[in-house]
Amino acid sequence: MRRTNPLSSPRSLRFLALLGLALGVSLRAQPSAPDIAFDSNADFLKLPDTIHLGEAAGVATNSKGHVFVYTRTGPANATVGASRTFYKAGSRLLEFDQTGKFVREIGAGVYGLNFAQALRIDPQDNIWAVDQGSSNVIKFDPEGRIQLVLSRKPEAIGVRPAAPRGGPPPEGRGAEGRAAPPPEGRGGSEARGGAPPGAGGGGGRGIPGPPGSGIPGDSFVRTADVAWDRAGNIYVADGVAVGGGNARVAKFDKDGHFIKSWGARGSEPGQFxxxxxxxxxxxxxxxxxxxxxxxIQVFDGDGTFKTAIANVGTPYAVCITPGAHQYLYTSNSNDPETLDNGEIYKLELDGRIVGKFGRAGKLPKEFGMVNSIDCRNENELYIGELTNWRVQKVTLRAAR
Incomplete structure (x- = not known):
């Protein structure tokens, strides 16, 4: 006897379409994404002999075409006190000119540059460093002077007892007993589903509330990224961790005064x-x-859910081009333990796929866990990779 799919009936299809509209998710069939031809320069940046690029967590360009990289490298250290561990350094903010020549380091020794997460340049060429380790968002002016700091670096980090002589090192420390940040996306209490260091109940740092909703203000937990609207209002994606910490978007005015936040941990529309x-x-x-x-979830500027784009894998980096016709770039970043996927998608703002390029790998024109995309120029992109410790300059070829 021939079996029929119960979801293929007209009534079921109408139900699914209505469900998709209710959730703001398009159920329209997407054709397979065409490949976009492209060229790549994986050795664009020229570093001094005394500086080495580590995980390229953030990359951005300014109006002059200079390239800025926020990288996880440098002599990180931790000082253990009676009840606290004080972390310092571990990431560096570097500037290169439009030819890739090294220009300078910005913010050397700054208290909040611990574990780089993202980097953005605003329309006034101010430089915004987002740090997952300190949970800070730090605004530098074009000359490199600090203008604004959001959030406070958490210092009340529990110190685990030392292992017995000759025994294994304490959990979360290396073979020599040095504190080590958890690998991207896993490890640490947050990745195991517990609260982050210094955090209390489900609402963030000790304040009850919906899990992941945080507390009003700039008490961030493992900050992810930053962006702005035309009025200069600041939007912070707060919460890299899976299953713990904050999971919200926080909005501030141009001077850093808190306006509102939205989101909580979960999988429903408006949750993260x-x-x-x-x-x-x-x-x-x-x-x-x-x-x-x-x-990718889409909201208006007040946090009202509009739609979701759910056909581009696991989005790590997102970037929207300037100009009259804007495009959205997003990376389907590979897991750190595999070389699956890794492609970058180019989309219309309504979620329709224009094309894709690249794949996971170690060679030029391949990507290793993309964490950042700069798309100031629609067809000339800078791609920051974590596992390949590099920035690739990518040029998309015109369609024939």
């Missing part, structure tokens, strides 16, 4: 599980890379 990127279009719509739920 591991935010990784944020970008705004010219109309002020907010696009959030909700990596743990494998989607």
């Amino acid at each position: 599980n591991s935010l990784h990127g944020i970008a705004l279009d010219a109309q002020g719509n907010v696009y959030v890379a909700d990596a743990g739920n494998k989607r």
Whole structure:
């Protein structure tokens, strides 16, 4: 006897379509994404002999074409006190000119540059460093002077007792007993589902509330990214961790005064599980890379859910081009333990796929866990990779 799919009946199809409209998710069939031809320069940046690029967590360009990289490298250290561990350094903010020549280091020794997460340049060429380790968002002016700091670096980090002489090192420390940050996306109390260091109940640092909703203000937990609207209002994606810590978007005015926040941990519309990127279009719509739920959620500037784009894998990096016709770029970043996927998608703002390019790998024109995309120029991109410790300059070829 021939079996029929119960979901293929006209009534079921109508139900699914209505469900998709209710959730703001398009159920329209997507054709397979065409490949976009491209060229790549994997050795564009020229570093001094005394500086080495580590994980390229953030890359951005300014109006002059200079390239800025926020990288996980440098002599990290931790001082253990009676009840606290004080972390310092571990990431560096570097500037290169438009030819890739090294220009300078910005913020050497700054208290909040611990574990780089993202980097953005605003329309006034101010430099915004987002740090997952300190949970800070730090604004530098074009000359490299600090203008604004959001959030406070958590210092009340529990110190585990030392292992017995000759025994294994304490959990979370290396073979020599040095504190080590958890690998991207896993490890640490947050990745295991517990609260982050210094955090209390489900609402963030000790304040009850919906899990992941945080507390009003700039008490961030493992900050993910930053963006702005035309009025200069600041939007912060707060919460890289999977299953713990904050899971929200926080909005501030141009001077850093808190306006509102939205989101909580979960998989429903308006909820998040591991935010990784944020970008705004010219109309002020907010696009959030909700990596743990494998989607990009779209909101208006007040946090009202509009739609979700759920056909581009696991989005880590998101970037929206300037100009009259804007495009959205997003990375389907590979897991750190595999070389699966890894491609970058080019989309219309409504979620329709224009094409894709690249794949996971170690060679030029391949990508290793993309964490950042700069798309100031629609067809000339800078791609920051974690596992390959590099920035690739990518040029998309015109369609024939």
